[in-house]
Amino acid sequence: MDTIQKVALIVHTLIALLIIALVLLQRGKGADAGAAFGAGASGTVFGARGSSSFFSRATAVCATLFFVSSLTLAYLSSQASTAPSSLLENAPPAAESGAVEAPEPSEELPISDTPELEPVEDQDLDIPELEVEEPSGDQG
Numbered sequence: 001m002d003t004i005q006k007v008a009l010i011v012h013t014l015i016a017l018l019i020i021a022l023v024l025l026q027r028g029k030g031a032d033a034g035a036a037f038g039a040g041a042s043g044t045v046f047g048a049r050g051s052s053s054f055f056s057r058a059t060a061v062c063a064t065l066f067f068v069s070s071l072t073l074a075y076l077s078s079q080a081s082t083a084p085s086s087l088l089e090n091a092p093p094a095a096e097s098g099a100v101e102a103p104e105p106s107e108e109l110p111i112s113d114t115p116e117l118e119p120v121e122d123q124d125l126d127i128p129e130l131e132v133e134e135p136s137g138d139q140g
Contacts, residue, residue: 005076012069015062022059 002076005073008069008072008076012066012073015066015069019059019062019066022055022062026053026055026059
């Protein structure tokens, strides 16, 4: 991972944590309505908020920075592709790697580990026969 990508990832994480803190510190929009009915002290009932508060502006700035850092990380990760496109691209040929070939199957070794099943012929199985109705010729 490049140094620039590490720095961008750290900044991205810090911005995300800052957004979380700013959102948790803000008052909800329903807080003024609750204050009007005796839940707290508020100067206005449903009045205009005037200019936006410091927290809402800081949240908007941090959200923009978060978006920009996300795009930056996406760009940096797409440009830093040093891995081969295929797993077999950089693999050495089998003869050079010193790979041991598999032995030929012999008659002594079983080819399959599953046991052979004996046919069931002389057992009395209670399987009822299926009764099939003949279709009538009066179908239209």
